[in-house]
Amino acid sequence: MGNEMAIHIQEVELRRERFQLGPLSLEVPKGCVTAIVGPNGSGKSSTFRMLLNLIKPDKGELSVLGHSIANQKDTGWKNKIGYVPELFGSHEDKLRASDKTDFVRKWYPNWDVNLYREILRMFEVDDSIKLGKMSKGTRRKYEFALVLAHRPELLLLDEPSSGFDPLAWRSMMSFLHNYMNDGERTILMASHIVDEVKRLADYIVFMVQGRILGMYEKDELLSSWHMFYVSGSELAGKDAKSMPGNCVMEDAGCGNVRIITRQAMETERWCERENIEIMGRQALNLEDILAVLIEQDRQHIRA
Missing domain, CATH: 3.30.70 (Alpha-Beta Plaits)
Incomplete structure (x- = not known):
């Protein structure tokens, strides 16, 4: 890995009544695609929310693009981040997509309306429709256009292709490859789609029950197991x-x-x-490797 890190997580813990995340330590290199792979409930979405300062850890330190999340006075780094969650709240359902766009674009000096329109055309999305009337896949395509239009330095993608048809999936893969071409952008994604991980990721992080089992360079991982x-x-x-x-x-x-x-x-x-x-x-494929790591982790805990 290079010396520059887009994300630094050190001994972070998040404690809830029925779930504990961490302690987590992870460094995500700049200019690369890092994929978090693991079963549902592993803590992937909670990790994204902590990185966005939407929930606060009980312990540990997080920094994004060189900025400490604990520093409340420095929020400029959020303009450099794009986030597409796995699920969307219902509070925006009565809002037309274009109205949401008009509101969001005001927060980004580098907003590119031509890029926004290009992505909508690519995915065949009409932004005059109310968000609540969109299918899950269409809503996700719209959110991609919204997030990518300000050309974020860091993309956080939680199950990016959920609800996508095969044609839209291929278009998204091609777009994200092009997005990474300048070597300055970074993607951290959580995905259970093996083809997605294999085609996009440079590094793979295995995460289970709130803990990281290991981080591996993708090609080395798949050739050595x-x-x-x-x-x-x-x-x-x-x-x-x-x-x-x-x-x-x-x-x-x-x-x-x-x-x-x-x-x-x-x-x-x-x-x-x-x-x-x-x-x-x-x-071995990724599912096989994850299964072996999970079983080894269970044996370690029992021991």
């Missing part, structure tokens, strides 16, 4: 604990053993040195 199949008889008598990257070892039937490793190349070299033939291999 593999499943190997070996003969149980060849493995017998070997010091399996010395195998690098070994996460899971289980019976695969017919005398074979299934090995899940986070260090594919090192595991393969270890097998060569130990004269163990790898009979089959398969790269």
